[in-house]
Amino acid sequence: DSRPLFFVYYFGIVWFTFSTSYSTVSGYSTLMSRLQLFENTFQSMAFLVSTGSPTTITLPLKYLPNAGCLALPIIVQNSFQYYAIVDTGSPFGTAPSETMKLSLPSNYPSTQEQYGESIGSMEWRVVPKLQMGDEFVVGGITVGVPASNVVDDVGGIYLGLMSPDDYRPSLLEQLGYTSFSLDYPKRQLRLSKKSLVTKHKKNTLFSLYNLQPFGENLNHYAIPCKEFTLLWNDENRLVVVDAGSLKRPVIVVLDSGLTGCILSDSLVEELDLADSYHSLTGMHVDIGNACTFQSDERHWGISSFRLPWFHDEQKHPHILVAGGTFFFPSPKN
Numbered sequence: 001d002s003r004p005l006f007f008v009y010y011f012g013i014v015w016f017t018f019s020t021s022y023s024t025v026s027g028y029s030t031l032m033s034r035l036q037l038f039e040n041t042f043q044s045m046a047f048l049v050s051t052g053s054p055t056t057i058t059l060p061l062k063y064l065p066n067a068g069c070l071a072l073p074i075i076v077q078n079s080f081q082y083y084a085i086v087d088t089g090s091p092f093g094t095a096p097s098e099t100m101k102l103s104l105p106s107n108y109p110s111t112q113e114q115y116g117e118s119i120g121s122m123e124w125r126v127v128p129k130l131q132m133g134d135e136f137v138v139g140g141i142t143v144g145v146p147a148s149n150v151v152d153d154v155g156g157i158y159l160g161l162m163s164p165d166d167y168r169p170s171l172l173e174q175l176g177y178t179s180f181s182l183d184y185p186k187r188q189l190r191l192s193k194k195s196l197v198t199k200h201k202k203n204t205l206f207s208l209y210n211l212q213p214f215g216e217n218l219n220h221y222a223i224p225c226k227e228f229t230l231l232w233n234d235e236n237r238l239v240v241v242d243a244g245s246l247k248r249p250v251i252v253v254l255d256s257g258l259t260g261c262i263l264s265d266s267l268v269e270e271l272d273l274a275d276s277y278h279s280l281t282g283m284h285v286d287i288g289n290a291c292t293f294q295s296d297e298r299h300w301g302i303s304s305f306r307l308p309w310f311h312d313e314q315k316h317p318h319i320l321v322a323g324g325t326f327f328f329p330s331p332k333n
Helices: 097-102 148-154 171-175 265-270
Strands: 007-011 014-025 028-037 045-048 056-060 062-064 069-076 080-087 111-115 118-127 130-132 136-138 141-146 158-160 179-183 188-192 204-208 222-224 227-232 237-242 250-254 261-264 282-286 292-294 302-305 318-322
Touching (some): 069 158, 111 148, 118 148, 265 302, 265 318
Parallel strands (some): 250 318, 261 302
Antiparallel strands (some): 007 014, 014 028, 069 080, 069 130, 130 136, 227 237, 227 282
16 A cells, blocks of 8 residues: 655755655556745655545644754653654654553553664553644643653654554554644744645656565655765765665655664675764765755764664665754755
8 A cells, every 4th residue: 555645855945746656557656746846945855654534733843952852841741741753754653651550451462673873672652632832732642652762862752743554553644643743943833734835737656665575564754865975074075875776765764853874784885884874974865856955064963874774684774764963954054
């Protein structure tokens, strides 16, 4: 089945709108884009999951400068507040350990979950009353309470916007919302039960890459990469890599819960970057049709490791995980 996706990315004065049809061609979902010029300079991104009845809510977000992410204030049982990082790279809402005493057991057993390089246990709890933002209140939501080592290592609690999940209801499914937009300039999360895609007469086709054939439960928002540029400012050096020239395709995974960038170990190995990727100071990522993500030095950071996603380590695509460093507006001059 196709997984509809709506992605909007603003940079400079160019507005790119991406939306999907429900058709699947050779294992890929169809992605459409339209280019339009804007007078102002700003960036944004949004994702669409599906369409449905016309109910929409806009939630104000808080910018966390140290984490380089946007977060939503959450209140549990009118008594405990925390911030959840808006995360397009995971499907669940997670909550701090204080939530245990304010929640009920769920029907789901504890699991082992991985965030970045950190692996730890997750307890699944039902929250009777959960307030998201200033006014949006829901009940009976299942959240994950991660082990302390996971929270300490990754430095955050998440509001997962990836959907669906093959084993448990995703947060979006529980809330009943089928589409969402994440607006970085306005610092807003918009949830909707109707499509947020507006139809355009002139569209350029992209492909939304399907990772499911390579491993279980891989529902990431992924787009094929055309070209990327590696920057080493301290050496005044750059390397432009044509993704088509590599042995495997390069796939960009869009992950708003990540601050910087992750390169799969397979990509680092093929490019022979094991001794030099640590000193990278930035990247440009081109997905075609003049759409380029450029990292922001304020939120730059890079790591590389073996992603535990795949059935066969020799046959999966290279992965480039793009975090908030690629989506935040550049500082005004």
